[in-house]
Amino acid sequence: xxxxxxxxxxxxxxxxxxxxxxxxxxxxxxxxxxxxxxxxxxxxxxxxxxxxxxxxxxxxxxxxxxxxxxxxxxxxxxxxxxxxxxxxxxxxxxxxxxxxxxxxxxxxxxxxxxxxxxxxxxxxxxxxxxxxxxxxxxxxxxxxxxxxxxxxxxxxxxxxxxxx
Ligand SMILES: Nc1c(NC[C@H](O)[C@H](O)[C@H](O)CO)[nH]c(=O)[nH]c1=O
Ligand SMILES: CC(=O)[C@@H](O)COP(=O)(O)O
Numbered sequence: 001x002x003x004x005x006x007x008x009x010x011x012x013x014x015x016x017x018x019x020x021x022x023x024x025x026x027x028x029x030x031x032x033x034x035x036x037x038x039x040x041x042x043x044x045x046x047x048x049x050x051x052x053x054x055x056x057x058x059x060x061x062x063x064x065x066x067x068x069x070x071x072x073x074x075x076x077x078x079x080x081x082x083x084x085x086x087x088x089x090x091x092x093x094x095x096x097x098x099x100x101x102x103x104x105x106x107x108x109x110x111x112x113x114x115x116x117x118x119x120x121x122x123x124x125x126x127x128x129x130x131x132x133x134x135x136x137x138x139x140x141x142x143x144x145x146x147x148x149x150x151x152x153x154x155x156x157x158x159x160x161x162x163x164x
Pocket of ligand 1 (some may be wrong): 031065
């Protein structure tokens with residue numbers, strides 16, 4: 001379902017577990033910072049609104065979305081987290097660089113999640129232009145950071161239930 005048909009911040013039809021027991025790491029790309037900062041604020045507020053303790057939320061900037069994978073890997077190697085949220089914004093430029101970054105981050109994030117058996121959330125906008133990014137970072141289509149946070153809570157809860 002396209003984002004145009006499902007607002008990224010609408011979770012009225014879903015049950016969200018309490019985030020209170022969980023510790024979250026958030027890795028944020030500095031490229032397109034006006035967008036990624038909005039994603040971060042959305043993610044942080046969504047975690048707190050669902051019970052996460054501020055002291056259990058840690059944030060780590062990385063230069064670009066390509067570095068989100070290694071940022072998540074370093075965080076999980078360090079330990080002590082129940083989920084990692086990766087936030088970035090990749091906007092198509094003149095060359096095929098966009099394709100390589102998007103593929104690398106999507107595959108990289110998935111591989112890190114499997115490597116550590118921990119939820120690693122792909123909160124990365126991959127857009128044709130700046131306006132599409134604005135629309136998905138608190139604009140008319142909601143905030144991808146909200147979606148990433150709720151996903152992290154649900155996956156951390158699932159991991160906890162399967163562990164016990
Ligand atoms: N063009 C975008 C980039 N490019 C930078 C890469 O992510 C990476 O930091 C660089 O290739 C060095 O390894 N990053 C974004 O997050 N968004 C872009 O639109
Ligand atoms: C996604 C990118 O790396 C891209 O924004 C860089 O722009 P260009 O493809 O014009 O070099």
